[in-house]
């Protein structure tokens with residue numbers, strides 16, 4: 430990397446070209462810019478726009494074994510900031526990958542069931558009350574005899590998507606993703622059919638209609654390798670720990686940010702993670718800045734390279750990309 434001003438003027442060094450693995454930074458930061466524009470349309474939310482605009486404006490890396498290692502970023506920590514949501518989900522996934530092997534070793538005969546629980550789409554103004562009802566429904570479900578009998582641990586996240594039809598654009602599709610650790614008897618005497626899951630969820634929610642419930646049980650396939658079997662588990666982790674609200678949904682219609690601002694208001698201070706049974710406290714929603722900088726690293730790795738020089742990349746809105754900025758290196 431050249432350190433002279435002259436080179437910087439003549440030739441632009443993009444982060445994604447120097448380090449293709451960091452391409453996601455451009456994408457998420459560029460989404461954040463669009464989301465800030467939406468927040469800026471509403472006087473009550475301009476404070477979020479200001480914070481998001483300041484989020485991850487530059488990234489400072491150390492070079493270790495020829496690779497860039499992220500060391501310093503300022504995160505705005507606005508709940509629906511695309512960059513902060515992405516970094517939090519990376520950390521959650523990393524914690525899951527790390528803990529899941531321990532759980533499997535501790536409960537070798539147990540199996541996994543993945544549930545998606547939905548309700549009818551409410552209007553966005555009824556999101557908070559709907560989520561409150563769903564949280565109560567979830568509690569009743571996990572305390573039901575049939576559930577308790579076979580499920581030893583659960584992890585549940587909340588996701589809110591936006592319907593695709595234009596006449597439903599002010600509605601929301603709130604749903605739960607759950608990973609359940611079940612006893613081995615699940616696949617014989619304690620099996621719960623999909624129709625039974627629907628009935629259990631409907632009853633717990635006290636619904637008068639039939640809700641949609643997706644169930645996927647993972648029975649290890651003896652013909653498959655250990656890697657292929659854990660692959661299914663890892664893809665369920667990806668599905669469970671992604672954006673709680675996708676930036677593409679926030680930006681889907683030309684609504685001046687109305688949907689996003691209402692979702693923000695309705696979900697204020699609501700918890701989107703619940704863990705129970707033997708998986709209780711396997712994860713936490715309270716993630717530190719350090720963990721968002723290096724989701725896969727432990728404390729020692731974070732403290733390594735402390736004395737190495739830092740290389741600074743600045744987000745340049747004109748390009749919607751991070752650019753190497755040698756004038757500002759430490």
Ligand SMILES: [Zn+2]
Nearest residue numbers: 484505510513
């Ligand atoms: Zn942010």
